[in-house]
Amino acid sequence: MKNSLLKGFMVFLTMLCTSLTYSQDVSGKVSDSSGPLPGASVLIKGTTKAAQTDMDGKFTIENVGSNAVLLFSYLGLKSQEINVAGKTTINVTLKEDSAELKEVVVIGFGKQSKRKVTDNMATISADQINQIPVANLQGALTGKAAGVQITQINGKVEGGVKMRIRGISSISSSQEPLYVIDGMPLINDDESTTSAPINPLISLNPNDIESIQILKDASSAAIYGARGTNGVVLITTKQGKSGKTKISLNTSGGWSQATHKLKWLNAAQYVELFTEASANTWGADDLWLTEPGGFFDGLANGKDWRNGAVDTDWQDLALVKGSVQDHTFSVSGGDEKTLFFVSGGYNNTQGIVRGNNMDRYSYRGNLDHKVSDRFRVGLNTSLSKTQVSRIGTDNSFATPLQAVAQSPLTPAYLDDGIIPNNDTTLYYNFLTQEYNGSWNVNIFRTLMNSYLEYKILPELSFKTELGYDNNNQTEEYFAGSLTESASTNGYADANAIQSDKYSISNYFTYNKTFNEAYDLEFVGGMNFEESARKRQYVAGTGFPSDDLQTVESASEITAGSSSRTKYNFLSYFGRTTFSIKDKYLLKASLRYDGSSRFGASKRYGLFPAASVGWIVSEEDFLKDNEIINVLKLRGSFGVTGNAGIGNFASLGLFSGSSYNKNSAITPLQLANQDLKWEKTNQTDVGLDFALFNNRISGEVDYYVKKTNDLLLNEPLPGTSGWSSLTRNVGSMTNKGFEFVLNSTNIKTDDFSWKSTLNLSTLDNKVVNLPGGDIVEGRNIVREGETISSFYLVEYAGVNPDNGDALFYLNTTKSDGTLDKTTTKNYSEAQRVITGSPYPTLMAGLTNTITYKEFDLSFTFQGEWGASMYNEGGKFQSGNARYEDNQTIDQLDRWQKPGDITMVPQARMYRTNGQQASTRYLESSDFVRLRNLSLGYTFSKKLTQKISVDILRLYLTGVNLLTFTNYSGYDPESSYDNNGNSNIQKGISFYSAPPAKTFTIGLNIDL
């Protein structure tokens, strides 16, 4: 009390003195390089008295002391202080700031000025995300960050997305990064009932995101210790800003279609090719295909195929026109004490694969409140409901795209045109599933993060965070009396998952500047996380009516189960950052992680990291350099871990089973008490630069990641009674260059053009694999080779004399070279390594152009060096071995001696070149116009008349153009049954291409 009285008195005295000198009005104009600057702030330093510039950049501020100092500032420009010194008119031109280096970035457990960052991380802002109308947030990041490969498995709307940051660091453990939203590690488990994954992040509305930071090197990721190896994706959601309450609406709608369709045989071509194939096998006299009542008559179901009465394009039935609608409405704002952001969103995506669509309703409310100068609290919540209509996995007849195997001679529907024809199709008609079945997923997701922050001392604060994530998913399937479940009079199942996780973090932050030259920050604390999962499942058969589709109506319950599981993490962490004179930067961190997933003796792991930086451009010899504005050298080393294995992988276990309804127990898992963390050592050296008045800036990095003690599901000899065992064996490296270049190509009053280019290389190698090769399907893990390299017999084309398919022997000769003699006997040919499913070079180029009220932004993305194997090739392009319809290139088959072709003679039901070989392997290099957005913002003068701050009309497109020589559906579409396999990669099997989407939208800010 005494103190405040004294303070009040002092203030009064000061004011008196000020007025005693003398005061005056000061006015003037603030501008930047492009002209007058409205909305700049002018503050009398040391007071709270301030003014803002008007539309013409002019300001007036009254009663300014003659000795006062005015502070001019504007977001994104360098602030300037000017001594009034008696002047009454002050005109100021604010200079451009090097925005990239002034930014504050979110890092694990805190924030840091980008200028002082010694880590390698990529930042993606809301603008970039919101411009891209895709339903999943990962899709919006594609092509935006160096060293980050993002691939949606295939064109199904809910389909899993793979994000690979700086290569592949694990063989059997998780390869996915850790996602952290507002400090809370997210549940990211696929809960699909089939082997085709559902993207667990599909339930988040990308429009709610303010920024995304991708932590790539060990220095940034090591604070997440045991889960940092695959990189960390930090998501920050939007928050209100103090001032006027902002009401925003972003609404868009559009259409989509497949990026690519294949050409299949039409009815006449089908008849021609198969008649020939049959003649080659049984002789031309055998008319079983074409005779009256023959095979073709059977297929045609009474239609006169001989006179072209039927020519079904099954592909067109499977790949349809889709549509997209996305609406997000938000209200945000606040005052000095309280900030808030509330949003509601709706997304409706009708997929390009028939019967596949999604609805998502989402809500978010973010609140931040300053209780006092010392005490802050915050609460972020989000709720969403996502409904997906699913279709079969790629390896099911019920999936639409497998319809391409049906014969064009077969009508799709019965004569009534409504009921699908399932009587004479070669395979089950997928349309039946749509007509007589349903498959729906409901995902309810609740996310909550709250914090309490207390400033104990000006330089010391304590923060406690509590996060909760609940992913509640139900999947219901029904197949009626006309479907594949006809024999049991229908089948239904229901599967419910309740997955939830809470996370508590407590940490101190100490921040102090000594002697104005030494900045010290220390963060230290603990984190505890518990994740639990429950599942209930029931299935039944025998339904009284196809309209009764839930298990309740089943006459017999045929299967049911329930299960519970849990895992915990307990961690301690500390981090120190220290900078000297803003030039020399140091950072060190340590994390000690314990997990219930590992054996009692190997439960804890220690994950240290350190990095240094030197801002060379702050040194005297560069400080005033005209060309080089910023030059920073960085280096880091650290250890991260990977704990992405089963919850009880180290224990020897038996599980329950039954035989003839008697209970039984079955061996489940071999004991391996030595199981421990997989650890990755990562070194990164890099430099950041800005040149020519910051018009060109960028980053160059080189990294080496070496993972030791790989968690590996090592295949065991089946003679042991087991098929595999998780062991810590072997090591693997990922090395690469990353290059980011930002340039402002043109900047005038009306026109600006900026470009951002990112390039990255990847060299993945399995360095050590004591157990020897691991072969799964067409992929191999072998010492000295890239993980998942293709391991195939090499196709040698067709013998021109007789049409036989040929293969290279590739046996090792006595001199060590491979024997390139050809053979028609497939079993004699040896498999060899032929390429890999991972690109060795990736690039993204984004251009942003504004002209007056128009803005245009587009991103090209490319990947080079990968290959794709078509597992369906033997059926689709197998020179009429099976009855399946063939791709049109099969018409190039060998027909007579002397024909030079790669397609062997067509021999129905006789294998001739359909075996797994490089015949079905192709390079999947591509360049794609990933997204394009063209906007028009109505001028403020016009919109202010109707009280609208921003009114922008836009057109966007996703996957508009694809340049590739790949002949399959799409170089990025892969077999979703392998969606969760770490080794079987780059395999395609009736995999739907992604959607090409066009939308029109409107942004309104009030």
Place this chain on the structure above:
Amino acid sequence: MKNYNYILFLISLLTFSFVSCDDNLDIIPEQALSTDIVIKDAANIRKILINAYGDARSSSSYGGGIALASELIANDGDLYWNGTFVQPAEYDEKAMLADNSFVRDIWMNAYNINNQANIVLENLNVITDADQKTIAEGEAKFLRGLVYFDLARLFAKPYISGSANSQLAVPIVLEAVLDANKITYPTRNTLDEVYALVISDLTDAYTMLPESNDIYATKYAAAALLARVYLQKGDYVKARDMANEVINSSGATLTATFAEAFNNEENSTEDLFAWQVTSQDVSANYFNVFWAGSDFGGRSGNPDVDVETQHWDIYDDADDERAHFFYEADYWCTTKWQNQFGNIPFLRLAEMYLIRAESNYRSETAVGNSPLSDINVLRSRSGAISLESVNLATILMERKRELSFEGFALFDAKRLGNSVGDNAFDANSLIMPIPLREMDANPNLVQNDGY
């Protein structure tokens, strides 16, 4: 000062929470039992045995997988593969590839059953009841003998009676693997060694098992299987004697009609041993999945394995019930596997009559009954006219009429030296490849010729 108190308070709060958290890292699985607990309890050993029966019944092995391989590899036009799966198509084409997943599953599951049998045999001591212990040992050996018998018949060159059979068969693994350090990388044993194990295991089972044992293996199931093994080896005297004992002592009787022997949800009177199928086993009965019409649970080939007109030629009497044991879907189906949830007869008394008849005929004896009488017992049960006399050809033809589609085709061809189309009885193409995944996982294995 006050501030420092805050800090102290917070630090102690934190420390407290740290300490209490550590216990939370001990989490016990709720759907699984630890191995240490399992192998100390007699009830659990019994439950492992039950599971081993269940695994043997699984679709890849005795739930139809092995029989499908046998029938299709030996198919010479009686059948037509109409399904979409490539693996059986390779069987039918006699062009198996080493990565055929049906072949792989037969191999993997056989050794999975073997390991469970070994687990039971190594932990018999925890069973305190002497009778129960003997039965458990008999059952484990029954299952182990069974899987090695079929592995030998599928993966090795045919057994040649009366000479040394030193051709490579399959690895014999007799030690249980429950811990990572017990894994071995064995080489292939010879066919003689594998048959010696099969006969020793089944003979033990025969001695140890009781005369009745619910749906599980009995003394007579072991005897019947032994009869089948001896027949395969061409040891007709022992085959005859085992079959004779089963017919005389087991108490089993032929069902009144041929139809009654199949599609039963409870074992029939002639089942010496049958694999149990319940409504819990949807799509897990490959006999039904591949041989039945789609209205009865079969796949969309309707049926995937259809019976061709050539097959009708084997029936010599229009009144023979077996000649009409077919129904028409899109193509002709055998009625044997019509019931999706019917048990799978594995050792039928009818087979014992056929073994006794053939063995007696070959040995020129009439132990139990004459070959003619045994054949006529089966014929009259099916309403076929009785024969006046039999010879080896008529006995074997009767065997085909009785046992078609039950998985005997390939093994009979190899035993009788019959070629399949252009493939001689001992052709490489009639022998399964060692699965590619196994060749990849175990460097000590040698691949079969031709792969």
